[in-house]
Amino acid sequence: MDRQPSLFGEAETASTQVVARFAPHFDAWKVQARRLLSDETSPEHVWWEADGERAAVSPPAEPASTPRVPKAFVNMARAASCHRSEDRWALLYTVLWRITHGERHLMQLGGDPDVARLTRYAKAVRRDVHKMKAFVRFRAVLEPDSEDCEPRYVAWFEPEHGIVEYASGFFKRRFANMRWSILTPMGCAHWEGAGEVWFSAAVDKGAAPRGDALEDAWRIYYRSIFNPARVKIRAMQSEMPQKYWKNMPEAHLIPALIRDADRRVADMERQTREQDAPRCGPRPASPDTENAAAIARATPASIERLALQAKTCRNCALWQPATQTVFGEGPSDARIMLVGEQPGDHEDLSGRPFVGPAGQLLDRALADAGLERERLYLTNTVKHFKFDSRGKTRLHSTPDDTEVRACKPWLDSEIGLVDPELVICLGATAARALLGRAARVTRDRGRPIAWQDRRYLLTVHPSYLLRRGHAAANAPDYRRFVSDLSQALRWSA
Amino acid sequence: MEILRKLEILADAAKYDASCSSSGTRSRHSLGGKGVGSSEGSGICHAYAPDGRCISLLKILLTNFCIYECSYCINRNSSGVQRARFTVDEVVRLTLDFYKRNYIEGLFLSSGVIQSPDYTMAQLVEVARQLRRDHDFRGYIHLKTIPDADGELLAEAGRFADRLSINVELPTQIALDDLAPEKDHRTIKLSMARIRARQDEDAEQRRAARRVTSLSPKPRTLPRFAPAGQSTQMIVGAEPSTDAQILSTTAQLYSSYKLKRVYFSAFSPIADASSKLPARRTPLMREHRLYQSDWLIRFYGYGHEEITAGSDDTAAAGMLDLDVDPKLGWALRNRGFFPVDLNRASREQLLRVPGLGVKSVNKLLKIRRWQKIRLEDLVALKAGVKKAMPFIVCANHHPGLQETPSALLRARFAPPTVAQQAFDF
Numbered sequence: 001m002d003r004q005p006s007l008f009g010e011a012e013t014a015s016t017q018v019v020a021r022f023a024p025h026f027d028a029w030k031v032q033a034r035r036l037l038s039d040e041t042s043p044e045h046v047w048w049e050a051d052g053e054r055a056a057v058s059p060p061a062e063p064a065s066t067p068r069v070p071k072a073f074v075n076m077a078r079a080a081s082c083h084r085s086e087d088r089w090a091l092l093y094t095v096l097w098r099i100t101h102g103e104r105h106l107m108q109l110g111g112d113p114d115v116a117r118l119t120r121y122a123k124a125v126r127r128d129v130h131k132m133k134a135f136v137r138f139r140a141v142l143e144p145d146s147e148d149c150e151p152r153y154v155a156w157f158e159p160e161h162g163i164v165e166y167a168s169g170f171f172k173r174r175f176a177n178m179r180w181s182i183l184t185p186m187g188c189a190h191w192e193g194a195g196e197v198w199f200s201a202a203v204d205k206g207a208a209p210r211g212d213a214l215e216d217a218w219r220i221y222y223r224s225i226f227n228p229a230r231v232k233i234r235a236m237q238s239e240m241p242q243k244y245w246k247n248m249p250e251a252h253l254i255p256a257l258i259r260d261a262d263r264r265v266a267d268m269e270r271q272t273r274e275q276d277a278p279r280c281g282p283r284p285a286s287p288d289t290e291n292a293a294a295i296a297r298a299t300p301a302s303i304e305r306l307a308l309q310a311k312t313c314r315n316c317a318l319w320q321p322a323t324q325t326v327f328g329e330g331p332s333d334a335r336i337m338l339v340g341e342q343p344g345d346h347e348d349l350s351g352r353p354f355v356g357p358a359g360q361l362l363d364r365a366l367a368d369a370g371l372e373r374e375r376l377y378l379t380n381t382v383k384h385f386k387f388d389s390r391g392k393t394r395l396h397s398t399p400d401d402t403e404v405r406a407c408k409p410w411l412d413s414e415i416g417l418v419d420p421e422l423v424i425c426l427g428a429t430a431a432r433a434l435l436g437r438a439a440r441v442t443r444d445r446g447r448p449i450a451w452q453d454r455r456y457l458l459t460v461h462p463s464y465l466l467r468r469g470h471a472a473a474n475a476p477d478y479r480r481f482v483s484d485l486s487q488a489l490r491w492s493a
Numbered sequence: 494m495e496i497l498r499k500l501e502i503l504a505d506a507a508k509y510d511a512s513c514s515s516s517g518t519r520s521r522h523s524l525g526g527k528g529v530g531s532s533e534g535s536g537i538c539h540a541y542a543p544d545g546r547c548i549s550l551l552k553i554l555l556t557n558f559c560i561y562e563c564s565y566c567i568n569r570n571s572s573g574v575q576r577a578r579f580t581v582d583e584v585v586r587l588t589l590d591f592y593k594r595n596y597i598e599g600l601f602l603s604s605g606v607i608q609s610p611d612y613t614m615a616q617l618v619e620v621a622r623q624l625r626r627d628h629d630f631r632g633y634i635h636l637k638t639i640p641d642a643d644g645e646l647l648a649e650a651g652r653f654a655d656r657l658s659i660n661v662e663l664p665t666q667i668a669l670d671d672l673a674p675e676k677d678h679r680t681i682k683l684s685m686a687r688i689r690a691r692q693d694e695d696a697e698q699r700r701a702a703r704r705v706t707s708l709s710p711k712p713r714t715l716p717r718f719a720p721a722g723q724s725t726q727m728i729v730g731a732e733p734s735t736d737a738q739i740l741s742t743t744a745q746l747y748s749s750y751k752l753k754r755v756y757f758s759a760f761s762p763i764a765d766a767s768s769k770l771p772a773r774r775t776p777l778m779r780e781h782r783l784y785q786s787d788w789l790i791r792f793y794g795y796g797h798e799e800i801t802a803g804s805d806d807t808a809a810a811g812m813l814d815l816d817v818d819p820k821l822g823w824a825l826r827n828r829g830f831f832p833v834d835l836n837r838a839s840r841e842q843l844l845r846v847p848g849l850g851v852k853s854v855n856k857l858l859k860i861r862r863w864q865k866i867r868l869e870d871l872v873a874l875k876a877g878v879k880k881a882m883p884f885i886v887c888a889n890h891h892p893g894l895q896e897t898p899s900a901l902l903r904a905r906f907a908p909p910t911v912a913q914q915a916f917d918f
Binding site for chain 2: 105108109110111112113116130133134135136137138139140153155170172173174175176177178194212214216217218220221222223224225226227228229230231232233234235236239240248250254257258261265268269271272273276277278279280281282283284285286287288311320321323324348349350351387389390391392393394
């Protein structure tokens, strides 16, 4: 072919064909690609020749217009450029050409053959990089001329693609305060504990150190952490292909580990035995025993004792999903008792009633109504949080009649022990539990109801205001809630 | 005792913990002349054992002496295994030496309970403290917390560790009552609740710091409490809990304590086992199906109850079908949901198509903005085309008017009986 000097530097043209000659490196390719692009040379007319020796030494000035391309392309192209296939440079240019010639969205078309191939190359390279990060094994070497007596850490690794430079950043960040070298048949990377990573020509395996005193410990660990009862050879090989094994000190143990696995399991399955004496000292008491002891110590007929007893309540199914029983709290001689529906997310975690968003709203309303929370006894109709799981959140679910009934003895005992002059029911669940099904919060709220020798006051639950977005201090619903609560002052006095 | 012998005993004792994850913590490096190590986004598996499990951390116990008597555990009080105990210094040195040779990217430290929960926890925290404070270690640290340990110790653990975990051990309290008398779900959940509360607090502080951007401290520089979150593990097949119960507990744990992961560990025989345990190991396929279901719950929008719902015998017994994956199983039971039109369906609908993963679905949605999706696109994306075909409609494909019966489809994708036997030995 008769070659002529081209119009743009060291690239040459052969009639219609252009030969782009450049060092096999992404940055060098980029310079060439920009030139060709500004010259409107289409991919089918370019012959890419990655040749480090014959390429231009000094990078020429940037062309005036730099084409803007999506970041997704640059990232993927940089990775794919390390792929060992010969056609990668042409592929990069084809995709770049298409992106800059009417297909700006090309990278979004995962099904396009060019994009799919580029993706495949980039993926293969990233996998190789990942394996290099994982399987490099450093060996400490004492360097006689080093000043600080710290060893240099040297590894031998055989990558599949030209990734030494691309992957070196990871080793720099991780082992920044060590001196290290990674030797490979595709070039070597070195770090001196500061400055920049420097690269040198490929060497062969003979140049790498042969062992490290710590490898025995590593092999012992590898052997011991393996569970012979769950041999999954294919799973291991798909993640740690055999081609890497020869440079990993632990890998030669693998055949024996697999061979002996069945025998080891059979041995274990044969020897079971009844429990016998403790060998590591006396066993601690079980949590239930400890709780029982605490109950026995507590004053009979006290709220404290009741709360301890409720801790292990299994009267309905709600105990199982919940974290803990949330019992009432407050002075045992309180004159006013507040009864809500059930603990919510925050209450379930902290074990205290009315501490979540609804509790905070209640605090504000109590203060506005002139009531002191410290002087009230606060509790719930149902003492466990009932919820539906939705991803990482829990959705409140209203307790049904059986759950309310199952929990009623606790509430009755609380009322019996505290013996308040007034019980405020927050919401329908509390009202119905204490006053029967006929109770209607909307109809009866804010006025005293005498029932079985006790006075009751009904109002809405604070979470009702939160749900309706009426929690603001000037919202009519909130004001009415405060006014309901303030009735308590009158009726308990 | 020689340190290598200790390593042998205490690594062997630690291998029943499935987790070896080292991902999801904040990025750190040691450029600039100080520190040892780094942590970057996704974890690195430095080796794989022939059990197919990843080795990314030095996973050991501080000691395998233990005053508890959990039947399923090799280290239980009455077990005849040989006992050993590392000193704090030995663990620190071993971690750093392994780390510098790129064998591991951190430490996963657990322990048998000695003297008291608080004493044991304090020892674990001391290892983490020395690594972080005395050696400026910037690799990954996962600490197993001891149930019932003091809240202050837990707070300190979260300051030094990337991840905290506490095992629920078994799917139900009833099972625990029987096999682990010193443990109960209430104590375990309380510890999880405390960790979650700390993390919520931490997140709230960072939000507050972001709101006043001009003021220090900047959200980035605030110390983080266990930035890689908390996880747990339960043993599957040591007692008769069903898959439905296991998945329900799993969903509750995720939603209640914002766990990063729930690990399942198929029960496998241990040396010197208690006679309370089943003699045979649980099929690993059961564990695999549970993990697949866990994925469906977390990334595919399935409710836990949908996965095990069904009218056939397996589903009625609350168990997952071992022969086909739970996503295909759901599709076969809910043929009315299909065919899904790849060119029109919502993301949620696409996620229910067997053979399409989250990544494929995201790519399809991108392609769809520019052109009609054809079968060739699925091939190029390396999606499970054969599995998807009976359930989809796209530009050049329709499953046909006569629907293939579910039983036939199931037979097509279920492994042949022989393969099943080979799997279960």
